[in-house]
Amino acid sequence: xxxxxxxxxxxxxxxxxxxxxxxxxxxxxxxxxxxxxxxxxxxxxxxxxxxxxxxxxxxxxxxxxxxxxxxxxxxxxxxxxxxxxxxxxxxxxxxxxxxxxxxxxxxxxxxxxxxxxxxxxxxxxxxxxxxxxxxxxxxxxxxxxxxxxxxxxxxxxxxxxxxxxxxxxxxxxxxxxxxxxxxxxxxxxxxxxxxxxxxxxxxxxxxxxxxxxxxxxxxxxxxxxxxxxxxxxxxxxxxxxxxxxxxxxxxxxxxxxxxxxxxxxxxxxxxxxxxxxxxxxxxxxxxxxxxxxxxxxxxxxxxxxxxxxxxxxxxxxxxxxxxxxxxxxxxxxxxxxxxxxxxxxxxxxxxxxxxxxxxxxxxxxxxxxxxxxxxxxxxxxxxxxxxxxxxxxxxxxxxxxxxxxxxxxxxxxxxxxxxxxxxxxxxxxxxxxxxxxxxxxxxxxxxxxxxxxxxxxxxxxxxxxxxxxxxxxxxxxxxxxxxxxxxxxxxxxxxxxxxxxxxxxxxxxxxxxxxxxxxxxxxxxxxxxxxxxxxxxxxxxxxxxxxxxxxxxxxxxxxxxxxxxxxxxxxxxxx
Amino acid sequence: xxxxxxxxxxxxxxxxxxxxxxxxxxxxxxxxxxxxxxxxxxxxxxxxxxxxxxxxxxxxxxxxxxxxxxxxxxxxxxxxxxxxxxxxxxxxxxxxxxxxxxxxxxxxxxxxxx
Numbered sequence: 001x002x003x004x005x006x007x008x009x010x011x012x013x014x015x016x017x018x019x020x021x022x023x024x025x026x027x028x029x030x031x032x033x034x035x036x037x038x039x040x041x042x043x044x045x046x047x048x049x050x051x052x053x054x055x056x057x058x059x060x061x062x063x064x065x066x067x068x069x070x071x072x073x074x075x076x077x078x079x080x081x082x083x084x085x086x087x088x089x090x091x092x093x094x095x096x097x098x099x100x101x102x103x104x105x106x107x108x109x110x111x112x113x114x115x116x117x118x119x120x121x122x123x124x125x126x127x128x129x130x131x132x133x134x135x136x137x138x139x140x141x142x143x144x145x146x147x148x149x150x151x152x153x154x155x156x157x158x159x160x161x162x163x164x165x166x167x168x169x170x171x172x173x174x175x176x177x178x179x180x181x182x183x184x185x186x187x188x189x190x191x192x193x194x195x196x197x198x199x200x201x202x203x204x205x206x207x208x209x210x211x212x213x214x215x216x217x218x219x220x221x222x223x224x225x226x227x228x229x230x231x232x233x234x235x236x237x238x239x240x241x242x243x244x245x246x247x248x249x250x251x252x253x254x255x256x257x258x259x260x261x262x263x264x265x266x267x268x269x270x271x272x273x274x275x276x277x278x279x280x281x282x283x284x285x286x287x288x289x290x291x292x293x294x295x296x297x298x299x300x301x302x303x304x305x306x307x308x309x310x311x312x313x314x315x316x317x318x319x320x321x322x323x324x325x326x327x328x329x330x331x332x333x334x335x336x337x338x339x340x341x342x343x344x345x346x347x348x349x350x351x352x353x354x355x356x357x358x359x360x361x362x363x364x365x366x367x368x369x370x371x372x373x374x375x376x377x378x379x380x381x382x383x384x385x386x387x388x389x390x391x392x393x394x395x396x397x398x399x400x401x402x403x404x405x406x407x408x409x410x411x412x413x414x415x416x417x418x419x420x421x422x423x424x425x426x427x428x429x430x431x432x433x434x435x436x437x438x439x440x441x442x443x444x445x446x447x448x449x450x451x452x453x454x455x456x457x458x459x460x461x462x463x464x465x466x467x468x469x470x471x472x473x474x475x476x477x478x479x480x481x482x483x484x485x486x487x488x489x490x491x492x493x494x495x496x497x498x499x500x501x502x503x504x505x506x507x508x509x510x511x512x513x514x515x516x517x518x519x520x521x522x523x524x525x526x527x528x529x530x531x532x533x534x535x536x537x538x539x540x541x542x543x544x545x546x547x548x549x550x551x552x553x554x555x556x557x558x559x560x561x562x563x564x565x566x567x568x569x570x571x572x573x574x575x
Numbered sequence: 576x577x578x579x580x581x582x583x584x585x586x587x588x589x590x591x592x593x594x595x596x597x598x599x600x601x602x603x604x605x606x607x608x609x610x611x612x613x614x615x616x617x618x619x620x621x622x623x624x625x626x627x628x629x630x631x632x633x634x635x636x637x638x639x640x641x642x643x644x645x646x647x648x649x650x651x652x653x654x655x656x657x658x659x660x661x662x663x664x665x666x667x668x669x670x671x672x673x674x675x676x677x678x679x680x681x682x683x684x685x686x687x688x689x
Contacts (some may be wrong), residue, residue, distance in 0.1 A: 085607075129586070130596070165625055373610065373680045373681050373682045374680045374681040374682075375680065379682060396672035422578050431653075433648070433652045433653070434651075434654065434655065434657045435647070435648045435651050435652055435657050436657070436660075436671065436681070437674065437675035437679050437680050437681040437683070438641065438644045438677075438679035439671065439674040439680055439681070440660050440681060441644070441660055441670075442662055442666075442667050442668075442670040442671040442674055443671065444662070445662035445663070445664055445666070445668075446664075446667045446668070446672070447665055448667075449664040449667060455667075455668060457669055458673075459668055460668075460672065466677060467671060507594070544681065571637060
C-alpha cells in the first residue's frame with residue numbers, strides 16, 4: 001500500500017540549539033540532556049495523556065517528538081530539514097543574533113519593565129516625538145503623596161464610625177496619642193444623627209444632635225479645619241494639645257456651649273471668638289487659660305467701665321425688658337447699642353429676656369495696624385510679630401524659654417495712620433477706597449474654584465513665583481479653616497482672601513450673672529490675676545478703610561449687653 | 576493734564592491681543608498705574624498721543640473683564656457699601672496675571688487719582 005500511494009517527502013528533523021537560539025537542521029537530535037534547559041519552567045508535572053505510547057513521564061518529556069518540521073512565518077514556511085525534497089537554497093539563513101532592546105510601540109509588555117521602570121517619573125518624562133509639534137498640555141508639577149493612614153488616624157476613624165453607627169453624640173478621642181486628624185475623618189461627623197424620642201402623645205420631631213468632641217491630651221499640632229464646619233457641635237475641648245492657632249471659622253460654631261482651649265500653644269485668639277460671645281450667646285463655659293498669650297507693653301493703669309445709664313444714651317440704645325432693683329434702692333438697666341453694631345434692631349431684642357447670665361467684653365489695648373497689599377506683602381513699617389513673613393527672625397519664636405512675649409501697643413484713643421507710600425502720594429484714610437482690587441477679586445474667584453492645590457500648576461510659565469506661593473498659602477489656610485480660604489473682615493464682615501489690615505486687640509472677658517432673688521449682679525472673670533485678664537484677639541480688615549475705631553479703654557464690645565445704674569431714677573422711699 | 580497743547584480725550588481705546596477694542600472712560604482706566612503711565616501726556620509714549628493702548632499679553636475675554644472692573648471701580652470708589660463683582664472661575668488665573676501686569680493692587684485702588 002505504501003508503495004502505490006505517493007508519499008510526502010520525508011519531513012525534516014529539527015532541533016533547538018540553546019546556544020545560538022536557532023533551530024538547527026540536524027538529522028540527529030544531538031541534544032545534550034544535561035545542558036539543555038528544562039522544558040517546563042513551572043513546577044507542575046507535565047501532562048500525561050492516555051494516547052501516549054508509553055505512559056512513562058520521562059519518555060514523554062524527553063522523547064523524540066517530531067515537532068517543528070517547518071520553520072518561518074505561516075506565509076513563508078519552509079521545511080526545517082536539509083534532507084527534504086527542496087533545494088538547499090530554500091534553507092533559511094541562520095538568524096542574526098537579536099539584540100535585546102525595547103520597542104515602545106510593540107505593545108508587548110516585557111518582563112524587564114517591572115525591574116527597570118518602577119518609577120512614575122520615567123513614564124511622565126517619556127518624550128513623545130510625534131507630539132512635539134503640539135502645544136504641551138499642562139502637567140501637574142506637584143504630585144501629591146500617596147495617603148497612608150497612620151494608626152492614630154485609623155483609631156479616630158473607628159471611634160467616629162462607631163459613634164455614627166450607634167448614634168452616640170459623645171466622641172471621646174482624648175488621650176489617644178493623636179498627632180493629626182484629617183478633615184475627611186472629622187467631616188464624617190456631620191452625618192451623625194440621633195434617634196429622636198418617640199412616644200404616643202408626642203409629635204415626631206427630628207432632633208438636632210448636639211455633638212460633644214473631646215480631643216484633649218493629644219499631641220495634636222493643628223485643629224482639623226472640618227471641626228469648625230460642624231454646626232451641631234456643642235462641646236469642644238482641645239485642652240493640652242499643641243495647637244498654635246485657632247481658625248477664624250470658630251465663629252461658625254453658633255451652638256457651642258463649652259469651649260476649652262487651655263494648656264495649648266495659642267498666642268492669640270481669632271477675633272471671631274468675640275462675636276460668639278455677643279448677646280444672645282449660647283456659649284456658657286469658656287476655658288482659655290493658661291496659654292502663652294501675647295502681652296501688651298503698655299496698659300492703661302485705670303480702666304473705668306462706664307456703668308451709668310442716662311437719657312443721652314437713649315438715642316442709640318435698645319432697652320431690654322429686664323431691670324434689676326438691688327437692695328440699695330438703685331435701678332440697673334440693660335441695653336444694646338445701635339451705634340456700634342448695625343445688626344442690632346430694636347424690635348426683637350426689646351422683647352427678649354436675659355437668661356441669668358451674659359458675657360461682657362471690655363477693650364484694654366491695641367497694637368498698631370499692619371498694612372499689606374493684595375499679595376499679602378507687608379507695606380507698612382510696622383509688622384505684627386505674628387505675621388508669617390517675620391516668623392524666621394521673630395523674637396517670639398526664638399525665645400522659647402519665655403513663651404509669653406510683650407509687644408508694642410498704640411493709644412486706643414487714636415485712629416490709626418496710614419503708611420507712607422513714597423512722596424506725593426495721598427496717605428489719608430479718606431483717599432482710600434473700599435473697592436477690592438482686581439487681584440483680590442481674582443484670588444477670591446480662585447478660592448471658589450475649589451481646586452486650589454491644582455491651580456499653581458495651571459499658572460503660565462511667566463507667572464511671578466509669588467503667585468504660586470500665595471495660592472499654596474491660600475490652599476493651606478482653606479484646609480485649616482473649614483474649607484473657606486477667605487476670611488471675614490472684622491470691621492465690615494465682607495469676605496476677603498488676603499486681609500489688607502491686621503492688628504491685635506486685647507480684651508477682658510467676664511461673665512455677668514444675675515441673682516434673681518437678691519436682684520444683684522455678679523461678675524465672674526475669665527482668667528485670674530492681671531496677666532490673665534488680658535486676652536489678645538487678632539483682627540483684620542478687607543480694605544485700607546477698614547481700620548480699628550478710636551476707643552476708650554474700658555469700652556464694651558459692640559455686640560455686648562451694656563448695663564448701668566439708672567441715675568435718673570429716684571428711688572421710692574422704702575417703708 | 577498740565578500740558579496745554581495736548582488735550583486728552585475723554586475716552587481711551589484699549590486693544591486686546593486678538594484685536595478687540597474697548598472704548599473706556601479715561602478716568603476709569605487711571606486706577607491702573609501701568610495705563611496711567613502710558614497715557615501720561617508728559618511721557619512721549621505713542622499711547623499718550625493716540626489714546627490707544629494695545630495689550631499683546633491680554634486677550635479679548637480677559638480684557639473685557641478688566642474693563643468691567645475699571646467701571647466697577649469708577650462707580651463704587653467712594654461708596655461705603657460696595658457691591659460684589661462676579662469673576663468667573665475659569666478666568667481667575669488669567670485675570671490674576673492681568674491684574675499683576677496692570678498693577679491693580681490694593682495699594683493703588685484709591686478713590687482719588689491725582
